[in-house]
Amino acid sequence: MARIAKPILLSFLVLAAADAAATTCSCANVPLLGTMQLATPADGQWFVAGTYEFHDASELVSGSSTVPDATGRDRTSEALVLELGRGFGEKFSLSAMLATVRHDRTVGGLNDNATGLGDAIVMFKYSPLAISLYSRNALSLGIGAQLPLGKDDAANDGVVLAEDLQPSTGAYAGMLWVYAARALNESSSARLYANATYTNNGENDRDYRFGHAATVSLGASYQTQTPWGFNVELLYRNADRDQRAGSTIPNTGGEWLDLVPSVQYHVNDAVALRLSGKIPVARDLNDELQFTTRYSVRLTLSWVPGN
Amino acid sequence: MRTTTGSVLLLAMLALAGCGGGGGGSGDGSGGTSGWLIPQSQVVDAGPGQDGIPSIDRPVFAPVQDITFLGDAELVVGVKVGGESFAFPHQILNWHEVVNHTVGTDDYVLSYCPLTGSALAWDVDDGRLDPDFGVSGLLYNSNLILYDRDTGSFWSQMLEQSVRGSRSGEIPGRIQVIETTWATWRAMYPDSQVLTRETGHQRDYFAYPYGSYRWDDNLLFPVTREDNRLHPKRRVIGIRSATASKVYQVDSFGSDTQAINEHFDGNPVVVVGNSDLDFAAIYSRELADGTILDFTAVQAQLPVVMSDSEGNSWDVFGTAVSGPRAGTQLALTESYTAMWFAWAAFFGNAAIHFN
Numbered sequence: 001m002a003r004i005a006k007p008i009l010l011s012f013l014v015l016a017a018a019d020a021a022a023t024t025c026s027c028a029n030v031p032l033l034g035t036m037q038l039a040t041p042a043d044g045q046w047f048v049a050g051t052y053e054f055h056d057a058s059e060l061v062s063g064s065s066t067v068p069d070a071t072g073r074d075r076t077s078e079a080l081v082l083e084l085g086r087g088f089g090e091k092f093s094l095s096a097m098l099a100t101v102r103h104d105r106t107v108g109g110l111n112d113n114a115t116g117l118g119d120a121i122v123m124f125k126y127s128p129l130a131i132s133l134y135s136r137n138a139l140s141l142g143i144g145a146q147l148p149l150g151k152d153d154a155a156n157d158g159v160v161l162a163e164d165l166q167p168s169t170g171a172y173a174g175m176l177w178v179y180a181a182r183a184l185n186e187s188s189s190a191r192l193y194a195n196a197t198y199t200n201n202g203e204n205d206r207d208y209r210f211g212h213a214a215t216v217s218l219g220a221s222y223q224t225q226t227p228w229g230f231n232v233e234l235l236y237r238n239a240d241r242d243q244r245a246g247s248t249i250p251n252t253g254g255e256w257l258d259l260v261p262s263v264q265y266h267v268n269d270a271v272a273l274r275l276s277g278k279i280p281v282a283r284d285l286n287d288e289l290q291f292t293t294r295y296s297v298r299l300t301l302s303w304v305p306g307n
Numbered sequence: 308m309r310t311t312t313g314s315v316l317l318l319a320m321l322a323l324a325g326c327g328g329g330g331g332g333s334g335d336g337s338g339g340t341s342g343w344l345i346p347q348s349q350v351v352d353a354g355p356g357q358d359g360i361p362s363i364d365r366p367v368f369a370p371v372q373d374i375t376f377l378g379d380a381e382l383v384v385g386v387k388v389g390g391e392s393f394a395f396p397h398q399i400l401n402w403h404e405v406v407n408h409t410v411g412t413d414d415y416v417l418s419y420c421p422l423t424g425s426a427l428a429w430d431v432d433d434g435r436l437d438p439d440f441g442v443s444g445l446l447y448n449s450n451l452i453l454y455d456r457d458t459g460s461f462w463s464q465m466l467e468q469s470v471r472g473s474r475s476g477e478i479p480g481r482i483q484v485i486e487t488t489w490a491t492w493r494a495m496y497p498d499s500q501v502l503t504r505e506t507g508h509q510r511d512y513f514a515y516p517y518g519s520y521r522w523d524d525n526l527l528f529p530v531t532r533e534d535n536r537l538h539p540k541r542r543v544i545g546i547r548s549a550t551a552s553k554v555y556q557v558d559s560f561g562s563d564t565q566a567i568n569e570h571f572d573g574n575p576v577v578v579v580g581n582s583d584l585d586f587a588a589i590y591s592r593e594l595a596d597g598t599i600l601d602f603t604a605v606q607a608q609l610p611v612v613m614s615d616s617e618g619n620s621w622d623v624f625g626t627a628v629s630g631p632r633a634g635t636q637l638a639l640t641e642s643y644t645a646m647w648f649a650w651a652a653f654f655g656n657a658a659i660h661f662n
Binding site: 062063067068070071073105106107108110112156158159160161162163164165207244245246247248249250251287288289 | 343347350351352353354355356357358359361444445507508509510511514516517518520523525526527528529
């Protein structure tokens with residue numbers, strides 16, 4: 001799988017430009033509020049986005065091969081993520097995200113589910129470069145924290161559900177974020193971009209720690225002369241194994257490479273709708289057996305008040 | 308438009324958050340409404356969900372000589388049911404944990420918990436509509452909790468008891484199991500049948516699903532008490548009563564078979580084991596007629612492992628195979644092989660036998 005990661009990392013290093021795409025990071029099937037919009041609001045401008053995501057993690061994979069699952073297991077997650085952003089000065093902005101999450105696990109007709117507030121993320125962004133009349137390049141850096149505001153002790157019939165079924169990880173995390181883009185033409189309607197995140201997860205009060213995770217994505221976007229825009233992205237994700245009390249948990253962690261196509265429609269200058277999906281391309285799950293992503297679909301409504 | 312957009316987002320957030328803010332479940336097999344006989348707070352959802360680890364309900368067996376997928380040192384769990392002997396390889400049990408098997412009209416369930424290294428077989432031939440058991444997806448002291456498909460009651464494997472549901476408190480009938488290596492089992496019972504990998508499920512049976520867990524110091528799930536006198540994963544055979552427990556380390560019997568005649572909690576028992584051959588068993592020395600036997604280890608006559616002063620020879624399942632008491636079965640004890648940490652967690656203050 002390292003042969004998957006290397007070209008992406010190399011390409012990332014040589015890219016630069018700007019766009020308003022998004023990346024999603026799911027950790028052990030827990031949406032981690034990686035649904036962050038990449039646009040940097042202008043000074044004093046607010047940015048609001050709401051995202052609905054449906055994630056089907058019912059695919060049984062051994063190492064890198066899909067295997068038939070005779071148990072008929074159905075593992076899905078839904079998340080609603082609200083993001084608020086505001087620009088400060090020319091180069092600084094702050095984003096805050098809050099999610100509600102529902103997890104469902106159904107095996108043989110028996111369903112376990114959990115619903116509630118998930119984690120929150122606060123991200124401080126610094127954008128020394130932005131695409132403009134004078135520059136085709138954009139660069140943004142971010143540092144943030146994940147706050148366990150949500151529910152991490154959901155139970156079924158008195159028995160606390162497994163960590164991956166909890167709406168919240170129950171743990172703080174530190175996050176780093178880098179975004180670079182380059183406009184390919186003067187109108188900047190065509191762009192290449194790269195995006196990378198790193199999440200350093202803490203331990204919750206049940207001594208459980210989701211694996212630290214890194215994502216790198218490479219994408220291209222094209223905005224037509226109409227309200228429609230298109231985007232395609234390769235998303236690579238690497239996650240360490242989860243741990244409990246310092247012991248690694250088997251059948252967690254791995255590497256994933258997904259294709260993320262999306263289409264965007266600008267309702268007007270202030271409001272846009274974006275529909276995207278995640279299609280697995282390759283994965284290497286530490287030569288172990290895991291239920292993992294079959295596909296996910298995301299719909300985002302973004303709003304820039306005052307535009 | 309602006310106000311509407313913001314309101315819709317906030318309402319949607321509140322709607323999803325307001326669906327209960329907690330967990331729930333539905334379906335059959337929830338175990339009824341009665342309480343747990345074990346601390347509910349220490350029952351853990353391990354993640355796969357009920358039947359997420361699929362039991363083997365239609366096991367396919369093959370003769371010993373047809374088995375090519377086992378190495379000599381690999382462990383198997385052996386039973387004798389209905390006059391036949393059967394072996395269940397760990398490499399398959401690691402992935403399924405529960406096998407429902409019928410021999411003639413005898414139904415029994417064999418379970419193996421890879422996290423505690425404990426294998427037990429229960430006689431479930433009690434006329435129920437569905438005698439099968441499954442993997443509940445729950446653990447207590449890191450140990451398998453089974454559920455029965457007839458009533459949905461939960462059963463703690465190492466406690467050998469239903470711990471929740473309409474059958475709460477029931478204790479299943481025991482069937483003696485012998486855990487040993489494939490080489491030893493093959494030498495003991497060359498005519499036995501062996502569970503094959505035709506399980507109906509596609510798994511990489513050559514792979515061990517828990518990484519370095521068998522050897523390292525780490526536990527994957529919390530336990531109620533820890534005891535560091537032995538390495539947590541040391542294989543022990545333990546015996547317990549209502550008031551006492553004692554363990555013998557499987558790798559401490561030595562290369563010659565040992566038969567240890569002693570009393571446990573006031574009852575005469577014999578502990579027989581061999582480290583090189585990798586087996587151990589504990590039986591009562593008191594027969595139904597009140598006779599108390601003293602045993603001597605027998606070498607190199609597998610499956611015979613001990614003899615007594617009356618001239619009887621006894622196999623590893625505690626059956627007299629020759630002598631005046633041929634056909635007699637020694638009474639079973641509440642004993643089985645497990646990892647030390649698990650035995651210590653379930654049965655605190657266990658005495659440890661040191662050679």
